[in-house]
Amino acid sequence: MQSRGKLYVVGIGPGSTDLLTIKALNALKDSEYILGHKTYIKRIYDLVKDKKVIESGMGREVERVRMAVKLAEESRVSLISGGDPSIYGILPLVIEYVSRNNIDVDVEAIPGVTASCAASSLLGSAISGDHAVISLSDLLIPWKKIEKRLLHALKGDFVVVIYNPSSRRRKSNLIRAMEIIREHRGDAMIGIVKNAYREGEMVLFKRVSEIIQCPEVVDMSTILIVPNSETIIDDGRMISPRGYGNKYNF
Structure with missing residues (x-):
């Protein structure tokens, strides 16, 4: 049975919030939880400070994905990535993780401006x-x-x-x-x-x-x-x- 939640994998662009896409902004607004590397969280913090924000550091990518997927079973979640999430970003790991573990979760990739x-x-x-x-x-x-x-x-x-x-x-x-x-x-x-x-x-x-x-x-x-x-x-x-x-x- 598919989860009741949703996982957005959001590309936040190279830095300035001016370069966030409208689709990315809407995904962040729709989410209860925001997860990401602390550097990327800092760049968009003013936009998500009223959300449940979970940040972590380098080398914790698998842990972030595991937590985001688990939360997305019941909640709407944004897992953020610098630039575009499919280009040296977190999206490939998300897809590989849910595929290897046969997890039925609704994942939507939100493209971003690449570096x-x-x-x-x-x-x-x-x-x-x-x-x-x-x-x-x-x-x-x-x-x-x-x-x-x-x-x-x-x-x-x-x-x-x-x-x-x-x-x-x-x-x-x-x-x-x-x-x-x-x-x-x-x-x-x-x-x-x-x-x-x-x-x-x-x-x-x-x-x-x-x-x-x-x-x-x-x-x-x-x-x-x-x-x-x-x-x-x-x-x-x-x-x-x-x-x-x-x-x-x-």
């Missing part, structure tokens, strides 16, 4: 065509597989968006990734966006060699965008043309 889209807009129009998205975090994926994926994306001349490039305990992955990029794209200018659409926002460009020399400019709140062979930087904006200039005169 890659937010970063691209702040840089100009960096990922307007074909692109690949790769995380450098090896907590769940072996580094050799990440390295292989990055290599093939570069060989395919994709614009490459890099999530989770570095952390306090993980600097070597960033350095190795930059070395691979330099081998295939030269000393390219990399678009760097930190804290997109939230406090501490920073948008800048650094060459690959500069990042290798000073990796501290990059952290877990940073998105890197690696240009392809057609990307240009003009008047402080990174643009990856879609090809209109090859077909039309303007």
Whole structure:
């Protein structure tokens, strides 16, 4: 028998509540319980402070999902995720958990503005065509597989968006990734966006060699965008043309 409650898995976007979708706002309003990582709860707290809020830290994802699913048997629950919940978010774990445990709960995914889209807009129009998205975090994926994926994306001349490039305990992955990029794209200018659409926002460009020399400019709140062979930087904006200039005169 299906549960009487409902579980919303809500993407809250990159930071600013201005970028929450109407559907996300409605899901939060409809929920009795709000669960999420403490960083994400903080971003939307003013919107949910009258709800039953349950926050936890990094590494507690399975526990959060288990609790959210249990609560959703009888109540309406929002489990929040930064950006979009299906892109390096909590949604895959929710679906896998209910499937493996044969739990009949009403789950609705609420899309959100992704960090890659937010970063691209702040840089100009960096990922307007074909692109690949790769995380450098090896907590769940072996580094050799990440390295292989990055290599093939570069060989395919994709614009490459890099999530989770570095952390306090993980600097070597960033350095190795930059070395691979330099081998295939030269000393390219990399678009760097930190804290997109939230406090501490920073948008800048650094060459690959500069990042290798000073990796501290990059952290877990940073998105890197690696240009392809057609990307240009003009008047402080990174643009990856879609090809209109090859077909039309303007």
